[in-house]
Amino acid sequence: MIRLIPSTVGLALVIAAIVLLPGVATALHQPFWISIGTRILIVGIAVISLDLVVGHAGLPSFGHAAFFGAGGFTAGILSVQAAADPSSALLQLIGSEAAVSWPLAAAVAGLFGLLFGALALRTRGVNFLMITLAFAQMLYFVFVSLPTYGGDEGVRLRQTQHLFGRDISDPLVFYYVVAAMLIGTILGMRMLMVSRFGRVLASCRQNERRTRFLGYRTDLYLLLAFALSAAGGGLAGALMANHLRYVSPQMMSWFQSGEFLIMNVLGGLASSYGGLLGAAAFIVLHETFLSFTEYWEVVLGIGLLVFVFANPGGLARLLADRR
Amino acid sequence: MSQPLLRIEGLRKSFGALAATNDFSLDIPTGETHALIGPNGAGKTTLIAQISGELRPDAGSIQFAGEDITALTIAQRVERGISRSFQISSILPEFTVLQNVAIAVQATEGHSFRFHGDPWRDPRVQDPALRCLEAVQLASKAHVIASELAHGEQRQLELAMALALKPRLVLLDEPTAGMAQEDARRIQALLRRLKTGLTMLLVEHDMDLVFALSDRVTVMVYGKAVSSGPPEQVRADPVVREAYLGDFP
Numbered sequence: 001m002i003r004l005i006p007s008t009v010g011l012a013l014v015i016a017a018i019v020l021l022p023g024v025a026t027a028l029h030q031p032f033w034i035s036i037g038t039r040i041l042i043v044g045i046a047v048i049s050l051d052l053v054v055g056h057a058g059l060p061s062f063g064h065a066a067f068f069g070a071g072g073f074t075a076g077i078l079s080v081q082a083a084a085d086p087s088s089a090l091l092q093l094i095g096s097e098a099a100v101s102w103p104l105a106a107a108v109a110g111l112f113g114l115l116f117g118a119l120a121l122r123t124r125g126v127n128f129l130m131i132t133l134a135f136a137q138m139l140y141f142v143f144v145s146l147p148t149y150g151g152d153e154g155v156r157l158r159q160t161q162h163l164f165g166r167d168i169s170d171p172l173v174f175y176y177v178v179a180a181m182l183i184g185t186i187l188g189m190r191m192l193m194v195s196r197f198g199r200v201l202a203s204c205r206q207n208e209r210r211t212r213f214l215g216y217r218t219d220l221y222l223l224l225a226f227a228l229s230a231a232g233g234g235l236a237g238a239l240m241a242n243h244l245r246y247v248s249p250q251m252m253s254w255f256q257s258g259e260f261l262i263m264n265v266l267g268g269l270a271s272s273y274g275g276l277l278g279a280a281a282f283i284v285l286h287e288t289f290l291s292f293t294e295y296w297e298v299v300l301g302i303g304l305l306v307f308v309f310a311n312p313g314g315l316a317r318l319l320a321d322r323r
Numbered sequence: 324m325s326q327p328l329l330r331i332e333g334l335r336k337s338f339g340a341l342a343a344t345n346d347f348s349l350d351i352p353t354g355e356t357h358a359l360i361g362p363n364g365a366g367k368t369t370l371i372a373q374i375s376g377e378l379r380p381d382a383g384s385i386q387f388a389g390e391d392i393t394a395l396t397i398a399q400r401v402e403r404g405i406s407r408s409f410q411i412s413s414i415l416p417e418f419t420v421l422q423n424v425a426i427a428v429q430a431t432e433g434h435s436f437r438f439h440g441d442p443w444r445d446p447r448v449q450d451p452a453l454r455c456l457e458a459v460q461l462a463s464k465a466h467v468i469a470s471e472l473a474h475g476e477q478r479q480l481e482l483a484m485a486l487a488l489k490p491r492l493v494l495l496d497e498p499t500a501g502m503a504q505e506d507a508r509r510i511q512a513l514l515r516r517l518k519t520g521l522t523m524l525l526v527e528h529d530m531d532l533v534f535a536l537s538d539r540v541t542v543m544v545y546g547k548a549v550s551s552g553p554p555e556q557v558r559a560d561p562v563v564r565e566a567y568l569g570d571f572p
Binding site: 191192194195196197198199200202203206207209210211212213214215216217221224 | 375396397398401402406407409413414415416417418422425426427429430431432435436437438439440441442443484488
């Protein structure tokens with residue numbers, strides 16, 4: 001196993017890179033990097049939260065996009081409602097205040113997670129994967145056929161976003177707000193993975209039957225992990241809605257779920273910031289190769305195969321980001 | 324009359340036409356080491372699965388310390404003090420040996436919906452875990468990754484995990500399965516030391532171990548108890564010799 005540097009040093013490097021990126025982008029006259037950076041950080045939150053289920057608990061979830069989309073649409077719908085009724089102070093507040101709409105988006109996605117998880121966790125393995133996929137597709141088709149919220153077209157967010165009353169629509173400000181959420185997610189994950197709860201999840205991943213015979217009600221631990229993961233996905237969705245000022249059912253498509261999974265594996269399963277590395281690698285490669293060839297997925301696919309066989313621990317393992 | 328720790332009455336479990344447990348009854352008093360022997364397919368592992376809560380019996384009842392536990396979940400039975408080991412070693416391969424036992428100790432603390440603080444740096448978890456490893460003579464391997472243990476050592480680890488749950492009754496499903504003679508004797512010596520203060524139900528094919536350790540033996544054939552009593556009595560029982568122990572010393 002290649003271990004370049006200890007985990008805490010890796011974390012410090014990652015945080016330094018996040019903080020310094022806008023400065024570097026400005027110095028090199030590449031303001032576009034800030035926008036891509038914001039997207040990477042948001043997707044990073046989604047992938048890290050997915051890793052709680054896939055990596056730490058060992059459940060192959062193929063429906064994470066549903067929660068990403070649920071969070072996105074929560075923010076989007078609130079914004080549309082606020083725009084439709086400018087006289088309602090309450091709607092104005094909910095629709096434009098991130099301190100309200102983001103936690104709400106996470107809660108809505110978390111509730112979907114509880115519901116889907118309670119049913120999907122009656123199975124394991126490939127069946128679990130198929131059921132999570134089926135639930136995500138159901139939600140996708142519900143939103144595609146909702147004309148009120150744009151149907152296939154999606155909805156545009158018209159409210160200016162505020163956080164505790166302060167305007168955060170400036171790209172640089174928004175970048176740092178997202179960065180703070182991401183770093184919070186990483187630190188939360190690091191706390192969780194070594195806690196009693198995290199150890200039980202790791203035990204389930206290795207041998208659920210044994211864990212059950214130690215007296216743990218494994219279903220409940222896995223369900224909570226699934227709901228927390230969904231809430232994280234929902235938060236990322238709301239951030240993405242604010243970033244793009246637009247949400248569409250495409251956020252919930254199985255293609256999006258697949259991309260999250262690829263990024264998770266690429267970044268490293270059962271890590272803390274691996275999801276961010278996976279998201280960064282995937283999005284940067286995407287942007288780079290897309291300018292050369294339309295068939296960049298072929299290149300990515302082959303590259304991913306080679307990388308994963310050579311490095312089963314993913315990018316994070318190179319930074320020793322495990323246990 | 325003191326009640327037995329475990330009382331099984333009229334237990335039945337069928338898989339299609341096969342009666343794996345066929346009107347099986349058994350009492351195990353506190354402190355007894357009870358061996359369950361019988362030919363392959365007699366239903367021993369199925370019985371263990373019903374006592375530990377993995378399988379629901381079709382009929383009959385299981386009482387533990389006077390309480391009917393027939394309908395309880397696995398977790399509820401573990402909480403009341405029933406722990407088990409497995410016929411095929413069942414450990415947590417990525418954890419170290421100590422961490423395997425620590426997660427078992429952690430299970431005795433009540434629920435683990437706790438999100439802050441590392442149990443592996445908590446002496447309230449680590450110290451008891453280490454003591455369990457000492458009890459099975461595996462403390463020297465505490466920091467070895469469990470999957471790297473030899474087969475015999477994995478069986479010792481399983482014992483430590485079962486003990487860490489502070490059980491009142493330990494169900495041991497073939498603790499020496501697949502072991503070399505030498506390792507099996509080591510486990511035998513270990514169980515001999517552990518049996519004081521523990522109640523054990525032991526499924527085993529190793530007759531040397533069964534007759535050296537057990538206070539009573541039950542012979543199971545086709546899901547039924549055909550004989551039950553002290554080892555010498557069972558050994559001499561003509562029914563047993565006919566049914567099972569043909570090649571017996």
